[in-house]
Amino acid sequence: MSTITAKKSEKAVATAKSDPVTPVEQQIDVIVKKTYRMAETLKKYPLPGK
Known part of the structure; x- marks a missing residue:
């Protein structure tokens, strides 16, 4: 379980480093x-009534 989380966070860190997007832009x-x-x-x- 912890290894999967570690891999995911590693991936997230790698993408964060390679793609410098500010948190605001991400939002x-x-x-x-x-x-x-x-x-x-x-x-x-479509919503009813339209």
């Missing part, structure tokens, strides 16, 4: 992705 990226997914879902399943 924006996450928000954009979530918003996009939400929009895609709404296209498939």
Whole structure:
């Protein structure tokens, strides 16, 4: 269990080093992705009353 976590964190550290993205940019990226997914879902399943 601990080895898997260690590998994952190593990977995360490696990607963090190779891709210098600020936490703010990361947060924006996450928000954009979530918003996009939400929009895609709404296209498939429109809200009732629209």
